[in-house]
Amino acid sequence: MAPLPVAPAPYPKSHPFAWFPLAGQRHAIDRRDRNMPVGSPMRCLCGVTHPRGADGDMEWLWPTCERCWDEACRIVGVRRRG
Template identity: 45%
Template sequence: MFESFQQQRVIAYWRPFEGLRHGLCPDRPPYPGQERETLCGLTLTVGIPTEVEWLAPTCEPCWDDARSRRDAAARAGGAS
């Protein structure tokens, strides 16, 4: 019953950039003006996204990396 209340780790922070939503490493939350590397290897300056920018498609390489991280975390959690 309490499994649903267990703290879950952030796998990636998502931010629109150049027409796609990219994943950012979850080491710290992104703030406007920061330069950050995406999961697919791009470097971007975090901005303040508009509502329309959030509708952009997701970067496939970022999605694949985030999914791999999620699956690895699930396997590690199941092993304990």
Template identity: 35%
Template sequence: MYPFHWVPAAGQRHASLAEKAVGCAYPSGTELETLCQQVVSADNSELAWLWGTCVECNREARRLAGVEP
């Protein structure tokens, strides 16, 4: 289990260390800080999960997961 969670917001799939209120996704409208240092509003719609991954969040997530040094 990694300390971050993926969250679609602002047109990209970001990752965040914010605690989740319920279930396995942040409810739409949840304000949270992403790994790329942006404050975004989560979009939990089905379409949002098809957005591209944020490059900076992906890099930071891989670092947190220990995949890369």
């Protein structure tokens, strides 16, 4: 039996941003900044800058910043939720 064809992804797997827990929310930051040391300013797609804190297991469950989400959707060319 031949393998099923794989459909191409609707957008690239790699984007210029990454999701990161900052100041009680998941914000989108410039992908190049994701390895900055704790305390470094992290500029978010929503236009706000927060200092990087120590990340753990639960911070990834924080709510997503709506303004970052809207800007991320604009960048990848998808309609925002809602």
